[in-house]
Amino acid sequence: MPRPRSLTPEQIATAALAVLDRDGLDGLSMRTVAQELGVGTMSLYRYVSDRGQVEELVVDLVLQAVDPAIPRGTPGKRLSALADRVRVVVSGHPAVVPLLLTYRHRSPSSLRWGEAMLTVLTDAGLTGKRRVIAFRAVLGYVFGALQVAHFGPLSGPGTAALAELPPEEFPILSETAARARGITPEEEFRKGFEIVLRGLGL
Amino acid sequence: MPRPRSLTPEQIATAALAVLDRDGLDGLSMRTVAQELGVGTMSLYRYVSDRGQVEELVVDLVLQAVDPAIPRGTPGKRLSALADRVRVVVSGHPAVVPLLLTYRHRSPSSLRWGEAMLTVLTDAGLTGKRRVIAFRAVLGYVFGALQVAHFGPLSGPGTAALAELPPEEFPILSETAARARGITPEEEFRKGFEIVLRGLGL
DNA sequence: TCCTGTAGGCGTGTGGTGTACGCCTACGAA
DNA sequence: TTCGTAGGCGTACACCACACGCCTACAGGA
Numbered sequence: 001m002p003r004p005r006s007l008t009p010e011q012i013a014t015a016a017l018a019v020l021d022r023d024g025l026d027g028l029s030m031r032t033v034a035q036e037l038g039v040g041t042m043s044l045y046r047y048v049s050d051r052g053q054v055e056e057l058v059v060d061l062v063l064q065a066v067d068p069a070i071p072r073g074t075p076g077k078r079l080s081a082l083a084d085r086v087r088v089v090v091s092g093h094p095a096v097v098p099l100l101l102t103y104r105h106r107s108p109s110s111l112r113w114g115e116a117m118l119t120v121l122t123d124a125g126l127t128g129k130r131r132v133i134a135f136r137a138v139l140g141y142v143f144g145a146l147q148v149a150h151f152g153p154l155s156g157p158g159t160a161a162l163a164e165l166p167p168e169e170f171p172i173l174s175e176t177a178a179r180a181r182g183i184t185p186e187e188e189f190r191k192g193f194e195i196v197l198r199g200l201g202l
Numbered sequence: 203m204p205r206p207r208s209l210t211p212e213q214i215a216t217a218a219l220a221v222l223d224r225d226g227l228d229g230l231s232m233r234t235v236a237q238e239l240g241v242g243t244m245s246l247y248r249y250v251s252d253r254g255q256v257e258e259l260v261v262d263l264v265l266q267a268v269d270p271a272i273p274r275g276t277p278g279k280r281l282s283a284l285a286d287r288v289r290v291v292v293s294g295h296p297a298v299v300p301l302l303l304t305y306r307h308r309s310p311s312s313l314r315w316g317e318a319m320l321t322v323l324t325d326a327g328l329t330g331k332r333r334v335i336a337f338r339a340v341l342g343y344v345f346g347a348l349q350v351a352h353f354g355p356l357s358g359p360g361t362a363a364l365a366e367l368p369p370e371e372f373p374i375l376s377e378t379a380a381r382a383r384g385i386t387p388e389e390e391f392r393k394g395f396e397i398v399l400r401g402l403g404l
Numbered sequence: 405t406c407c408t409g410t411a412g413g414c415g416t417g418t419g420g421t422g423t424a425c426g427c428c429t430a431c432g433a434a
Numbered sequence: 435t436t437c438g439t440a441g442g443c444g445t446a447c448a449c450c451a452c453a454c455g456c457c458t459a460c461a462g463g464a
């Protein structure tokens with residue numbers, strides 16, 4: 001066999017994540033990733049079929065850092081801990097947030113995390129269609145909340161602008177936005193997830 | 203004053219939405235929108251500062267179709283109806299889903315909808331920090347669920363692939379995915395939202 | 405040691421993108 | 435009729451993803 005491969009998918013993912021962390025999503029391109037690896041742009045195509053696959057690799061690399069082991073405690077505590085692990089890991093790489101929903105379902109790490117969540121839901125007595133709905137609702141909340149927090153953080157200019165809205169037209173929205181300043185992303189995510197848990201009866 | 207303006211923001215939004223509905227998000231570009239309007243590409247820049255503003259216009263155009271009037275019924279019924287109006291409107295233009303979370307907070311129509319949701323939450327007795335958390339959780343669920351449904355519908359190839367996963371490694375995930383086939387987006391969204399409502403005590 | 409087939413590295417080219425710049429001109433007011 | 439303003443937009447540039455095909459590094463066989 002001639003010419004052993006010189007790049008691993010993991011190296012590509014690591015390089016892409018470095019670019020993402022440094023220059024954001026706009027800075028991510030085949031050129032910049034190749035440059036980060038010290039390799040020609042077209043060489044990347046020996047290892048991935050297109051840009052989407054690079055994004056897929058980087059999403060999985062990030063989610064690999066989520067420990068899928070099932071924590072101890074009540075079902076509610078277990079689910080909270082599993083969900084919060086995703087929040088912690090993702091908040092370390094905010095630029096990947098927009099990619100999460102697109103590639104989540106193709107990431108093996110995400111699948112392992114999903115199996116863990118479903119295991120806890122099953123232990124809690126959920127089966128059949130109810131379990132499907134519960135799992136999808138949790139998915140929607142977790143990834144939706146991460147994106148809402150990313151694109152419009154409570155301690156950001158967006159919320160500040162809402163607080164300045166004319167009170168005669170938006171009385172409650174402006175008041176609520178003013179009240180929101182200072183709530184941390186961690187508290188927002190955790191208490192929001194508690195609402196979902198309560199809805200599940202856990 | 204010479205040369206009256208020949209394009210309105212609404213016309214631009216309508217043209218962009220037509221492109222989006224016809225050719226999807228990938229088909230949306232300044233060139234295609236200009237062509238749709240029968241105008242030169244650069245002429246658009248007399249009316250918008252960049253592509254992002256076109257996307258903003260189209261998101262608001264879509265959300266304008268959401269009636270922000272507060273429905274009758276219990277608080278739970280009111281919130282469900284308001285949320286479902288968003289789902290119905292958005293499902294008519296699936297290609298805008300990825301744009302929603304990015305531009306939601308700059309859309310006047312979205313603000314009016316938010317004020318309506320908050321009004322119901324307030325009528326139900328929520329105030330202060332609890333109201334902030336509740337509102338953000340609802341936002342996270344609504345927009346997250348729409349995206350989850352868009353990128354990985356239960357009756358789509360993604361879920362079918364999950365059902366084929368090795369049962370020894372993903373016993374519950376594969377079983378749950380198999381059970382998911384045939385659940386409509388409407389049912390998924392509505393029952394998921396009921397979980398959130400129950401968590402809010404409504 | 406040399407040869408050779410395979411597959412990695414990547415330069416070049418194509419058709420797309422967003423948008424800066426600056427010319428031409430249609431138009432309303434004087 | 436003239437003139438100033440602002441709309442319309444052609445051209446150009448930098449960037450993008452990626453198809454194609456050449457060159458060459460390498461491992462195994464002779």
